[in-house]
Amino acid sequence: MVGKTIRQYRIQEAIGKGGMGAVYKALDTQLNRVVVLKLLSRELLGHEKARSRFLREARLASALDHPNICTIYEIQESEGFYYIAMQFVEGQTLKQAINKRPLANSTILSISLQFADALAMAHDRGIIHRDIKPQNIMLTPRGQVKVLDFGLAKSVDESTAHLHADLTEHGKTLGTPSYMSPEQARSERIDRRADIFSFGTVLYEMVTGRKAFAGDNNVDIMYAVCNLEPKAVAELNPNLLPGIQEILTKALAKDPAQRYQNMHELLADLKEVSSGSVQMTVPDGIHQPYAEVKRAPRNWFNQFIPSFLRKKKSGSSSISGLDAGGLTDLSQTQAQRRGKPGERTPDFSLHDDFPLIPGQHKTLAVLPFRNLASQMDDAWRVSFLEALIAEMTKFKALTIRPSSAVLQYFDDPRNATEIGRDLGVDAILLGSLLGTETRLRAVVQMIDISSGSILWAGKIDAEESDSLRLQDALCKGLLEHFKGKKEGNAALDLLKDESPDVRIDAILALKTSNDLTALNELADALKDPILEVKSAAAEVLGYHGKNATTAVLAALDESLGKRQFQTARFGVRAAGIIGSTEFVPVLLDALTCEDGFVASEAALALGKIRDLRACPDLIDALQHKDANVRFAAVQALGNLADPQAVSALETRLRDDSDEGIQAKALWAINRIRRKPFGTSTMTAIHTSTNLK
Amino acid sequence: MLFLGADIGRTTRFALVDETGRLHQQSRVPTDIRSGRAFVNGLIAAFREAIEKASAPVGAAGIGLPGLVDHHTQQIEVLTNFLNISAIDLHGECERALGIPVIFDNDANLAAFAEWQCGAAQGATDAVLITLGRGIGCGLILKGELQRGARGFAGEFGHTKIGNEPIECSCGASGCLETVVSGPNIVRRTRELLFLDPRFTHSTLVSKMRIKLTCEDVVDAAKFGDELARTVLEDTARSLGIAISNIINLLNVEKVVLGGPVMGAGDFLLASIREEVARNAFAPLLVRCSIVTGTLGNDAGMIGAGLLAKRELEQAPPK
Known part of the structure; x- marks a missing residue:
């Protein structure tokens, strides 16, 4: 049989004899790989039972997909032979x-x-x-x-x-x-x-x-x-x-x-x-x-x-001079993997927790990067994916999906969270490539699958003389980012990017940051000239809750003092989302601001904080000449549900020329009447103390 | 012969309607809501003058009200914003003062009747008219008849439930369609959206919003592509589309006629409504069902009132 070719398999040598027939090592000439070919012996070919058994073996084994079970490639009949082609395992x-x-x-x-x-x-x-x-x-x-x-x-x-x-x-x-x-x-x-x-x-x-x-x-x-x-x-x-x-x-x-x-x-x-x-x-x-x-x-x-x-307890090394074996063996093996002292500096960051991904088990899939505007071909992208996966597996806290599991999503148009759910992972790392064969930018995001939010976003630039070095440089750059180099958090760096979209992504990525520096930087982002960026900063500061109070208070004081009304407006918004009563004095000030948007946002924020001390000022605001402020004050009074506001709201309902304010006043009055005073969760402080 | 047709709202609009539905001597007076008595006296004075100046005899009067009218007893059961009306026999006093038969009906019923008789629903045996203004009105034409329900209150489409929004309705419930798509609530939602999304700070409505905003402002801005206005009206269309789908699924009407100031936004709103209906209605029922805007505009109420008065007169048993 040696030298014979059955379909694409060229038999190279006999390697054994099984109960059903001979076993050979063969070369798959189509895929250029070595396989094991099990042939059903000619003597048994004519036996229906033997054939059935032979096929049954292959069918059963081929249903098993496990890294520790030999893979069955195919079961075929050809030129009078029944054969099973399976993985050749060297060793x-x-x-x-x-x-x-x-x-x-x-x-x-x-x-x-x-x-x-x-x-x-x-x-x-x-x-x-x-x-x-x-x-x-x-x-x-x-x-x-x-x-x-x-x-x-x-x-x-x-x-x-x-x-x-x-x-x-x-x-x-x-x-x-x-x-x-x-x-x-x-x-x-x-x-x-x-x-x-x-x-x-x-x-x-x-x-x-x-x-x-x-x-x-x-x-x-x-x-x-x-x-x-x-x-x-x-x-x-x-x-x-x-x-x-x-x-x-x-x-x-x-x-x-x-x-x-x-x-x-x-x-x-x-x-x-x-x-x-x-x-x-x-x-x-x-x-x-x-x-x-x-x-x-x-x-x-x-x-x-x-x-x-001899010591009765097993595993003890009671006699000096001899190898203990056992657990010492295990630790030696680990040390060997790390490299001898002096030869290799252990990288403990790879063994730390991976805080970017929430939860205990931290599974991640790296998806093939998209070609946004680059000259890298598919083979390069596959190779880059595998290299990146290899780098990411260095993080001991992570369980990474192998490339065989993710390659099917090559250029898959579906969104990341859907793919992530398919793969059963906590997070997805995905990105896009722009550039040439020697100069590439990878814009990368890590997405939390359960919430769909961005855990991290960044870009890595690399310039190398050839495409393989480029691959290495990008992988290394990404790894360094995740290891959290002291040079800085990538998201913080991107807060100053020229693109508003990148700045917004960076802000969103800071949702999970516990770094005090990040909060101050977010508060600084309230000054951004683009309203959408300011709004994102306000939302993320709000997300951080009371931790962000100091940073937001400082931003508000500065912006109101300097009459930077756009900044103040979003600072006030952040204050409302945070909801701390510490903001009440500054918000009461902002309620009288000459800028209608600041005053309106202040009214809304006071309504969210639900401190009854704001009620008299809000009632006053019902007379404001700016209809936006009146509307916001109506909304806030409805939220506060203080009965003392009902009479003023009824006047608004009757006298206000704006039908939207009338509709809102009707809502507010009904809400107050539905909710008896004292049964709500708001602070039940109702004094005549002058807070200003 | 002519027939008086009146449409009572914040302003009372009235005219003399001929047998083809054409309007003559259109007039309007502010509706006196200081008291029930002032209201009735004001109406009678205005109508009497119109009848006296008519170029032909006026046979009957039809009066549309934004409330619930018991068709059989002609008693006004609910008339929002009009206080102290229940103690007054509005129907009796009008008939005695004017000397002609008077019929009261819900304003939306009358508008539906008009569109059916000489407007967008002509020729249909099963149609519904929905008016989108300060409130939501609805008139039902089924099997070639104006349907009023057991006591004349059928068609309270604005109080069908669209969701769980905590906005309370004038009827006391929450989640009513009216709390989302009526004129004042469109303005309310526009104001709310301004603060939710920073994009809208650049809306053409912002300067108006500082002073006074009306539903018509929003509708006009949407016609000219303003993003804030369009967003509000698209949301409106979504809610309306769902509610209209329910009507189609329930009643298998062949025509849905949309009227009122909100529909002034134009084709884009109608297209959005149709899209939402297509998504939600049972497909076989859509095969011979068309959704159109009314052709009689704000005059539908008066025309319907006059034509209904004509019909009631013709159908009344001889004395």
């Missing part, structure tokens, strides 16, 4: 990695967590593996686990169980004896708990270097599986992690009812072991890296120490 099998010696604790945990997670997902989809063994688990050089060969997998879906029943031939033992469950050994009906037992045998072997159940022949092995307990792991591995024995005891219970009932329970216990009492996420290479595949250090001296001299 070694777990069997090869163990090689009769316990693995290092970090490696055990990393592999078992990944493996457990994959099995849990398969079980959730109703699929049982039924042939779990170290030979069916591949380990990549990075330490990623890939579960192979769901060849004997069974669907537990009751609706189709009858279709599969005759294929699996109840009464016929299938699986590998050393790793099969007692019920498998007895050819009884099995469920997911059979996989849990097999998982336990694999875990046992990783921890001890030995099979849990052994014998001279299959009969002896199956007897041991059904009737004997494996040797205590502590006797075989003095560096055993606390908690592992308990997990093994439960997973290897003979009676399925005494075992873990599902993989999620087992996974939870594994996480508990791996991080003490703190939950640890499954290593997935994104937010929790894989551990290197390492064997436990040889504990030669320990082998010769009489048992009464």
Whole structure:
């Protein structure tokens, strides 16, 4: 078969023989990648059952999309062959990695967590593996686990169980004896708990270097599986992690009812072991890296120490001069990842919380940047996306969606919040590109999916001699922004941008800032010449509530003193939104301002603050020559709901020439009459104190 | 023969209406609302003079009121802003003083009648007229008859509920259509919007708003593209469109005629209303239903009053 081409697959070498046929390494000449080709043997081709089983295997496995399960590419028939094309996994099998010696604790945990997670997902989809063994688990050089060969997998879906029943031939033992469950050994009906037992045998072997159940022949092995307990792991591995024995005891219970009932329970216990009492996420290479595949250090001296001299508690390093292994191993691995002291300065900002995104779990998706006016082609944009994702994954507090999940949104016209909901993330990072091949500007926003508001906005400019350096410069620039360089918050910098739209975006981004400097800058933005910018500043200051009181008071004092009425107007508006009674004296002053808009806004603000001390002044304002002020005063008196205003409002209703004011007065009177004095939430201060 | 037709509002407009609906000797007098007695005396004096000056005999008088009239008893049940009217037999006194049959009806009913007889709803058997002014009036023509309901109060379209706005209506409830789309509330909303959105500081209405703003000001500004005015009227159109859809869905009318000062805003308002109706009404009912503006304008009330008086006279049993 080597050298033969089946459709686009050119067979390169034979790599094994499965129960159903041969397994080859092949080159997919269309996509130029190496694949594994499983061929159904010619002898079985004519057997309907065998063909069905072969196809069923592929169908079941292809339904599983998990980073730790080998991907099925296609199932086809061609030139008389039935074949399954699947992912070629470079690396070694777990069997090869163990090689009769316990693995290092970090490696055990990393592999078992990944493996457990994959099995849990398969079980959730109703699929049982039924042939779990170290030979069916591949380990990549990075330490990623890939579960192979769901060849004997069974669907537990009751609706189709009858279709599969005759294929699996109840009464016929299938699986590998050393790793099969007692019920498998007895050819009884099995469920997911059979996989849990097999998982336990694999875990046992990783921890001890030995099979849990052994014998001279299959009969002896199956007897041991059904009737004997494996040797205590502590006797075989003095560096055993606390908690592992308990997990093994439960997973290897003979009676399925005494075992873990599902993989999620087992996974939870594994996480508990791996991080003490703190939950640890499954290593997935994104937010929790894989551990290197390492064997436990040889504990030669320990082998010769009489048992009464060995510490009974596992995991302790009682004898000086020897490697402790265990937890020290784990921390060494982390330190290795960080780099040796002196070689690399740790970047603690990457390990800090990511405060921009609210909430605890902080998931983010980076969308492909739009080409607003740049010459960068699609390939560059894809490459830039992947590079940016790689940079963002450096933030330990973030869970980032992989590029495979977001590339489908390339040039998707839908809005960010809709896409974000699709992806199930807390926030989206998106942007647009302008410029040339050597000089680019990226204008970027981070959007909060739940509220649709802008968490951060910024622009990064880069100029480099080639497009790849440009990519690096942009990525680095963005990363620096998020790391919060002391040079300044990007949004604060953009408050002075020449574009009003950018200034407004920057103001909106400061909604979440707790920085006192930001509040003062926002108050300064009230002086902006563009009304929309002033209005945005007022809204965001209002959003900050009482924290912004000092800044707004200062802005009001200055603007009223200098007769900067436009600024004062929006300062007054901010005061109304904040709603603090501290503003009442300055607002009463503003109520008499010669500028009608300032006076009107002051009346509205007093109505929002609902301090009854303002009532007499507002009643006076009902006589104002400016109809806007009268209208605002009517509105405010309605909000205050003070009965002493009714008579004045009735006069307004009768005498005012403006029908809009009349309509408002009618509302205000009805509101006051509906609301008895003293039952509202406003401050019930009603004195004749002169506040001015 | 001629018929007196009168439309009572802040001003009382009246004219003599011929059998084709044409108006003669149009007049107007301010409506005296100092008291019920002053009101009645003022009406009688004005109508008597008109009848005396008529070029032909005046057979009957029709008088439209912005209130609820019990059609059978001709008693005025509700007449907003007109105090102390319930103690006066308005119908009896008018008939005795004028010496001709007098019929009172709701002003919107009369306007609908006019548009149906000689205006935009001519030829339709099922139509509704909605007037948009200080209040919202509505007259219903169903199965070729002016529909008044059990006591003559049918058509209080302005008091159908459009939402949960806390604005209280003159009827005492909240959420009434009138609190959104009537003239005074259009002005109210214009004033409110000025403070909500800084864009509108540049509106052409700002200088007027300092002194006095009317619904007509808003309508005129909208005609000339003022953004504030257009925004207010587009919101108005949305609410109206929803309410009109409800009428179409309920009654399967073939004509919806819109009148009153608010409709002076022109085509853009009508187009917005039609759009909203298209979104909300049951599609099969829209196939033979058209939404149009009235053709009789502010005269519809007087014309309808006169023509209704003519019909009542013709249908009255011989004495």
